[in-house]
Amino acid sequence: MTRAQAIADGLARVRDRIAAAERAAGRAPGSVVLVAVSKKMTADDVRAAMAAGQRVFGESYGQELRDKRAAMADDAAPPEWHFIGPLQGNKVKYVAGQVALVHAVDSIALLDAIAARGVAQDCLVQVNVAGEVGKHGIAPAELPALLDRFATTSQLRCRGLMLIPPLVDRAEDSRPHFAALRAVRDQEAARARPNVDLGELSMGMSGDVEVAIAEGATLVRVGTAIFGERPSPQK
Numbered sequence: 001m002t003r004a005q006a007i008a009d010g011l012a013r014v015r016d017r018i019a020a021a022e023r024a025a026g027r028a029p030g031s032v033v034l035v036a037v038s039k040k041m042t043a044d045d046v047r048a049a050m051a052a053g054q055r056v057f058g059e060s061y062g063q064e065l066r067d068k069r070a071a072m073a074d075d076a077a078p079p080e081w082h083f084i085g086p087l088q089g090n091k092v093k094y095v096a097g098q099v100a101l102v103h104a105v106d107s108i109a110l111l112d113a114i115a116a117r118g119v120a121q122d123c124l125v126q127v128n129v130a131g132e133v134g135k136h137g138i139a140p141a142e143l144p145a146l147l148d149r150f151a152t153t154s155q156l157r158c159r160g161l162m163l164i165p166p167l168v169d170r171a172e173d174s175r176p177h178f179a180a181l182r183a184v185r186d187q188e189a190a191r192a193r194p195n196v197d198l199g200e201l202s203m204g205m206s207g208d209v210e211v212a213i214a215e216g217a218t219l220v221r222v223g224t225a226i227f228g229e230r231p232s233p234q235k
């Protein structure tokens with residue numbers, strides 16, 4: 001089997017899983033957007049997925065996004081890029097205004113750094129609902145102030161929340177975290193704020209898309225189940 005066929009097969013399996021989860025949850029077909037996570041994969045891998053009908057891709061590293069966008073600059077139809085990784089201030093220039101959605105805004109400092117680029121940018125706020133020490137994501141208690149801040153950044157929009165749950169053995173163990181993100185969203189959505197609507201929930205990865213969709217995910221971020229294992233920098 002060629003690499004392109006393997007990617008098309010992986011994509012088809014993930015689409016089937018998403019469709020089944022939408023049905024099981026009584027949600028409309030197509031209500032969940034698949035973000036194909038192409039970090040550490042090549043531009044040709046992205047092209048193979050696009051040839052199989054995939055449109056939205058997620059990257060985690062600023063320079064890798066820049067390089068892949070450059071490699072595909074002359075392609076007839078470029079992908080819709082999302083930036084899903086943690087974003088350091090000095091990498092904002094590779095991302096702000098270059099992607100449809102930044103998934104992992106988790107501090108007022110980062111929000112201000114994106115705003116300072118002077119470009120329009122849709123964002124999600126990453127929340128550390130489990131309170132894991134040393135992990136990215138804003139604490140739920142600090143979320144209201146960050147959402148308030150969007151009122152001062154007229155070109156930025158907050159479209160929802162994002163979560164990376166703690167590593168667990170069983171997908172089912174992620175359910176309380178997904179449910180907690182939805183609960184935080186429902187609570188904050190009750191308060192109207194300028195430049196903030198919280199319609200999107202970015203949660204669910206290769207191992208647990210079904211559980212995330214059952215708990216209300218509108219964006220799932222799937223890499224390994226489409227492209228196979230990523231090359232590990234340790235090896």
Ligand SMILES: *Cc1c(COP(=O)(O)O)cnc(C)c1O
Binds near residue numbers: 060222223224
């Ligand atoms: C790498 C990554 C994913 C994809 O993980 P898989 O287990 O390969 O599906 C999803 N979300 C984020 C934020 C990632 O960095």
